[in-house]
Structures are given as structure tokens and as C-alpha cells.
Amino acid sequence: MDARNNRAVVSTAIQGFAPAIVRTALLAVLLLASMGASLRTANFIVETPDPVLTQQVSQAAEQFRRDLAIAWLGKTMPNWSKPCPLTVQAAPNLGAGGKTTFVFDNGEVFGWKMEIQGSPERVVDSVLPHEITHMIFASHFRRPLPRWADEGGATSVEHYTEKNKYRQILNQCLHTGRGIAFSPMFAMMDYPPDYMSLYAEGYSLAEYLILVGGRQEYVKFLDDGLKGDDWAGAVQRHYRRQDLGTLQNAWLVWVKEGAPLDKQLEVAPAAGNQLASVDERRPRPEPNLIYHVAQSGRPTVVPPAGLVPVRLPGTEAAASPETTATGSRR
Numbered sequence: 001m002d003a004r005n006n007r008a009v010v011s012t013a014i015q016g017f018a019p020a021i022v023r024t025a026l027l028a029v030l031l032l033a034s035m036g037a038s039l040r041t042a043n044f045i046v047e048t049p050d051p052v053l054t055q056q057v058s059q060a061a062e063q064f065r066r067d068l069a070i071a072w073l074g075k076t077m078p079n080w081s082k083p084c085p086l087t088v089q090a091a092p093n094l095g096a097g098g099k100t101t102f103v104f105d106n107g108e109v110f111g112w113k114m115e116i117q118g119s120p121e122r123v124v125d126s127v128l129p130h131e132i133t134h135m136i137f138a139s140h141f142r143r144p145l146p147r148w149a150d151e152g153g154a155t156s157v158e159h160y161t162e163k164n165k166y167r168q169i170l171n172q173c174l175h176t177g178r179g180i181a182f183s184p185m186f187a188m189m190d191y192p193p194d195y196m197s198l199y200a201e202g203y204s205l206a207e208y209l210i211l212v213g214g215r216q217e218y219v220k221f222l223d224d225g226l227k228g229d230d231w232a233g234a235v236q237r238h239y240r241r242q243d244l245g246t247l248q249n250a251w252l253v254w255v256k257e258g259a260p261l262d263k264q265l266e267v268a269p270a271a272g273n274q275l276a277s278v279d280e281r282r283p284r285p286e287p288n289l290i291y292h293v294a295q296s297g298r299p300t301v302v303p304p305a306g307l308v309p310v311r312l313p314g315t316e317a318a319a320s321p322e323t324t325a326t327g328s329r330r
């Protein structure tokens with residue numbers, strides 16, 4: 001919906017036939033339109049420069065919170081003790097991105113704050129579900145996740161056009177020695193310097209695991225792995241792979257096939273090597289998900305060595321980069 005057109009209709013109504021009480025309400029809307037609008041729901045306090053967008057984001061945020069909790073956890077979540085301030089900047093050419101901050105303390109999570117931006121479409125269909133997935137994970141796990149799993153799961157609920165960009169970035173990474181072996185990747189609790197590679201590979205692995213077992217199994221796998229940081233054991237118990245190295249190899253075969261989302265993954269994949277060209281100048285994300293928590297200091301179980309760097313088999317040549325996209329990403 002074009003917000004400017006909507007406001008024009010409201011102005012006409014005020015000058016024409018609206019009764020006094022309606023007129024007052026419409027004047028309030030106009031004031032909100034000129035000052036920016038704020039709307040409070042059970043779990044969010046949404047602020048945008050546009051009352052129409054405020055309404056859309058408010059409804060979408062509560063809907064995503066409900067639907068994504070069911071998708072990931074199999075049930076809805078109780079309301080948070082305090083709603084999350086959610087500020088939105090939207091413009092047609094604004095790069096999609098955002099950050100969510102919160103605090104872990106003694107098994108509790110609170111102090112939510114979300115700031116997002118992008119085109120109105122991407123704000124609602126990609127950035128918002130991404131950030132709310134982070135919040136659902138934080139509410140469920142009550143502790144930090146390995147970054148690949150957090151970002152990977154969050155990215156898996158974005159619009160397919162956004163996810164396709166990460167597929168291309170992953171191909172670039174795997175062609176140029178920027179792939180991250182699963183052993184160190186599972187131990188990363190923060191963003192590495194080349195965090196775009198973590199986003200792309202984390203998304204791809206999350207998509208692969210969700211394809212094998214679904215979203216709720218993904219959460220159970222993370223629950224299991226976080227206990228004692230036993231990721232190799234969790235991989236065995238939930239995905240029937242011997243260890244992280246074996247999982248990595250199976251994932252690489254799937255990626256080499258083009259990461260088909262309709263594939264029966266229990267069947268040994270056939271050979272294939274259709275790799276997309278890539279965009280090396282993709283906008284880099286601003287690492288979002290900022291939280292404050294004491295370091296656990298627990299070591300991660302290390303799988304067999306010799307897996308760094310990760311490359312796709314039979315793809316030694318680097319792909320040609322393109323130089324188009326601009327903007328920021330989460």
C-alpha cells in the first residue's frame with residue numbers, strides 16, 4: 001500500500017463528511033503521519049515514520065512471533081514481561097538490515113531492543129522474521145548459540161530472494177578458500193572477521209539440517225549439542241552422521257548439487273556440479289544479535305582434523321565476481 005495515497009484519502013475525508021469523533025481520530029492519524037507513529041502491542045512497541053507501516057509491522061511482528069514459535073518450538077510462547085521497542089526505517093532503496101539486542105542473565109533473557117531497516121517489502125518478509133527468530137531462540141535456549149546456528153536458522157525464514165543471495169555468496173566462499181570447516185565453525189560463539197562466510201555457510205547448513213529433520217528437530221539438535229558442547233554426539237543422535245567431518249562431507253555433496261530443497265537427503269546424492277556465478281561485492285552485514293553474557297569457557301569437542309579450508313570438490317577455479325549490490329545487511 002502506498003502510504004502517501006492513503007494519507008490523501010484521509011485528508012479528503014476530514015474536509016468532507018466525517019463526523020466529529022471520526023474527524024478527531026483522523027486528525028490523530030495525520031499527526032502521527034507527520035511526527036512518526038508508535039503502536040504498542042502485547043510484545044512490541046513499533047515506531048516508524050509512517051502510521052500505515054507501523055500498523056503493518058505491528059501486526060506482522062505478533063504474527064511472526066506466534067507462527068515462528070510454533071514452527072521452531074511446536075508451541076506458542078508466553079508474552080514477554082516487557083514489550084520490545086522496535087524502530088523501523090523503510091524506503092524503497094534502503095538496504096535490508098537490522099539488529100536486535102538483549103541481555104542474558106542467570107538463565108533469563110530481557111532488555112529487548114530491535115532496530116530494522118529496508119524496503120517495506122523486505123522489512124516485513126525478511127528482516128522482521130529473521131530478527132524474531134533470534135528472539136525465539138534466545139527465549140528458548142536462554143543462552144548464546146554458536147553463531148552459525150543462530151544466523152543460519154534466522155536466515156532460513158527470510159524471503160527466497162534474500163536466501164538465494166546467500167547461496168551465491170556461499171559458492172563464492174567455497175571457490176576461494178573462505179569456507180569454514182565445521183569443527184571451528186561449531187565453536188564460534190561470535191562473528192569471525194569474514195562474517196559473510198559465516199552467514200552464508202551457516203544458512204546453508206541450517207537449510208540442510210531443516211531439510212533432513214525439520215525445524216523442531218533443528219532446535220532439539222541444538223538443545224542436545226549445547227549440553228556439554230557435545231556437537232559430534234548431537235550430530236550422531238539427530239542426523240545419523242558419525243561426526244562433524246562426516247556431516248560436513250554430506251553437506252558439501254548437497255551443496256555441490258546446487259543445494260536442492262526438494263531432495264530426499266537420506267538417499268546418496270548423485271554427482272553434479274552446477275555452480276552459480278557470485279557477487280563478491282555483496283553488502284556486508286552488520287553483525288547484529290548483540291547480547292551480554294558471561295563466557296562459559298567450555299571447550300567444544302573437536303572432530304577429525306584436516307578439513308580446513310573447506311572447498312567444493314572439483315571446483316578449483318575462482319568464480320568471476322560481479323559488482324552491483326549496495327546497502328547494509330544484518
Ligand SMILES: [Zn+2]
Binds near residue numbers: 130151154288330
Ligand atoms: Zn541475524
